[in-house]
Amino acid sequence: MSGVLSRLRRRQDAHSYYLTFAALLLSLTLVVDVVFHHNMDNRWFVWVLLVFCLSGAAATFAFGRRVPVWVGVVSVLVFLIAQAYFLSRSDDPASVIASVQQLPVVAFYLGWFVRPRLALALITTCVIVFSWVMAENPLLSVTGAIGTPVAVHGILGMLFCFAAGMFLWRRQMRVATVDPLTGAYNRQGMLDRLEYQLGKRSLNRVPLSVVVVDFDRFKELNDSRGHAAGDLVLSHTIGAWRSEIRSGDVIARLGGDEFVLVLPRANALEAQVIVDRLREVSEHPWTWGVAEAVPGESAEALLARADATQFEWKRVRRERQHREGLP
Structure with missing residues (x-):
């Protein structure tokens, strides 16, 4: 019993x-x-x-x-x-x-x-x-x-x-x-809002873009200055981003130093303008990939395209640094 x-x-x-x-x-x-x-x-x-x-x-x-x-x-x-x-x-x-x-x-x-x-x-x-x-x-x-x-x-x-x-x-x-460290949405919160925006886009055809962000050499920062310093950098950066994004834009933390921006009413060029503005207020460099939603695309497929763009940009940058003899 x-x-x-x-x-x-x-x-x-x-x-x-x-x-x-x-x-x-x-x-x-x-x-x-x-x-x-x-x-x-x-x-x-x-x-x-x-x-x-x-x-x-x-x-x-x-x-x-x-x-x-x-x-x-x-x-x-x-x-x-x-x-x-x-x-x-x-x-x-x-x-x-x-x-x-x-x-x-x-x-x-x-x-x-x-x-x-x-x-x-x-x-x-x-x-x-x-x-x-x-x-x-x-x-x-x-x-x-x-x-x-x-x-x-x-x-x-x-x-x-x-x-x-x-x-x-x-x-x-x-x-x-919600992610407790930064106050940004977590993965589930981001997916809920992204799927909602994709549903709206299927009705009104308003552009929608996502940006996948990965902080550069963040492990080195944690190893040299400690995880507390790394957490402080992330929380300060997200706080600075909030003052620069538009109403309705979504910031989400997928885990570690990986973030996603969901940008309704923004095509790829407009998303890049927002990215440039966010880079100016960030205290740590990061790499990004932008993808604009196409009709019938799922949230997972859209994120995968943005992620692939980010990895391609990282590969190009590593090759350039290698040719120029930079660390």
Whole structure:
């Protein structure tokens, strides 16, 4: 039994854990309603929700990280519809209060695990619908048995938990896509943005170029002055580049001293102008290769062409130095 549980735990990620425990928490509130709420005339509906939550929790924990986000979104929509129903019950104060208390759990999920555009649309819809439903419920009026402050606190608590979830989502995305040393995008972050720009280019035919950058003799710098000095050179250089690039341009670090610039709205000649400007503010020399995207080209193929241009330029420069007797 312990071996099975260990394997199941290894399958989990933050999304599956939260979805599982949120479903269990909501199930527990429903169990409390079934056991202690004796005057409930919609008991069948509560049982349906209880079976739905328990089944969802078990299935989510079984599938672990393989559970797609859309499953959570559908579950949230089902539960939000249920909450709107319970909040409208003017003859059942206990159900209204329980529903208000459950809103932050769902809002936090929307903020953390759902893409911002969809999450903002859903939370806006929730605020409008729940505000309207609660305003129509006499229990939540100024003179009602529950009172307006409970409704206001419920909406504010939902918005606070949504904002907290959004903060965690942004931090998670930053960790996943940003290089901690330089603040540039990492490989995955760069590929995401490059593929997005290539998709836009297929629609509007606006030029797009990439520049592959490799710092010259960087290993010698690390060996002679230490890795801390090398890290400082990289961070200072990327900081200087940021003041020279255009809005929408992307700087990414592939690893070590290898970088990529993604330059939307720039053909190869315009990209070279940007490269010349960046070289002037760099404290360490580097070699580059430029490639302009062609219709139907993938991100990998475009990067490979820029990389090949860089290696060719390195080969030409080595041959020139060899002929001139330079080190």
